[in-house]
Amino acid sequence: MSLRDKVAQLFTIVVWGPKAGAASKENEARYGVATPAEVVEKFRPGGVILFxxxxxxxxxEQVAALTTGLREAAARxxxxxxxxxxxxENGLVSRLKPIVTKLPGASQIGATGKTANARDVAKVTGAELRDLGISLDFAPVADVNINPRNPxxxxxxxGSDPKKVAAMVGAxxxxxxxxxxxxxAKHFPxxxxxxxxxxTGLPVIRHSKTQWRKLDAPPFRTAIEHGVDAIMSAHVVMPKLDPSGDPATLSPRILTGLLREELGFDGVISTDALDMAGVRKKYGDTEVAVRAVLAGADILLMPPNLPKAYxxxxxAVKSGRISERRIDESVLRILRLKDKRGVFGPxxxxxxxxxxxxHLEIAHRVFAAAG
Known part of the structure; x- marks a missing residue:
């Protein structure tokens, strides 16, 4: 692969419109071409996220045709x-709400106390995503909701118990x-x-490293033990884990030091959306993309200006600030993930x-168990 194509693999982007060949003014304004297919052909991104x-x-039928058309554009x-x-995720965050089986969200599943319900709901969700031509779900949420004011x-x-959340996440x-x-699994740490x-802002969490290991880390550790494909970073500052004041998404101490080295994760690290205020406060949008790669991220999700971030x-690679070897590491992880989940095949x-x-029976059963 050329260096340009390798860098393009790091980006997962939004395209506008219901059909691969349908023109959109939003695509034109952001990418300089009109249709989702043309965006994919022009920039050759590693991924697209649907909204x-x-x-x-x-x-x-429309979503299945869109995903097929996007893949065909990439192949060309x-x-x-x-x-x-x-x-x-189901529940509160359900981008496919009108067309998929309505399933309980995480807190409702947690309330049942049975990890089998978490597994069954995820399996139904995954099966329906595959039927639509979608190969990756940005779920499950591995956060432990210990602050009742969490917005x-x-x-x-x-739930709020690290051990119980960890068991549900693994399932x-x-x-x-x-x-x-x-x-x-999201949102690390x-x-x-x-x-x-x-x-809309940049949260600060003042957990000590000991508290983090006890309260926040267990679900991520369990997800890794269960072979989770990717882990998404959080746009949060944890000054006792990294005193720089940078959000975790831009922190080598957190993404490389804690996630890669302490927890031993060798899968794909994805940023949370780079158009969120929490990661844009301190640096410009172009610098954010560079710093995320330097911190250890593999997927750069939803940059607000793809051409500039790219x-x-x-x-940064051409100047030597980022080594090409570092880019190769990320591309290899992304390609391994695609291979593992059948993206190279038909x-x-x-x-x-x-x-x-x-699927409806499983949904009814878990909703009933949740009360």
């Missing part, structure tokens, strides 16, 4: 296939994998004890299989 607010979701233009992902996690977490990872879909929403990372969609009787 209802980007006009990507109106029906099962680049050497590596496209990984298509989504934020489908951004709350019911998205399985959910197993469920996604049983369905053949990649799972992403833990977003559960915040009173600020990192979409050029910044490319220039992907057959089956949108008619959504909301099957078996």
């Amino acid at each position: 209802d607010w980007a006009g990507n979701v109106s029906g099962a 233009s680049g050497e590596a296939p496209l990984m298509i992902g989504v934020d489908q 951004v996690i709350g019911p998205r977490a399985y 959910a990872v197993d469920g996604f994998h049983a369905a053949g879909v990649a799972s992403v 833990g977003h559960g004890d915040t009173s600020v929403d990192s979409h 050029d910044a990372v490319l220039d 992907i057959r969609t089956d949108p008619g299989a959504l909301k099957s009787a078996a």
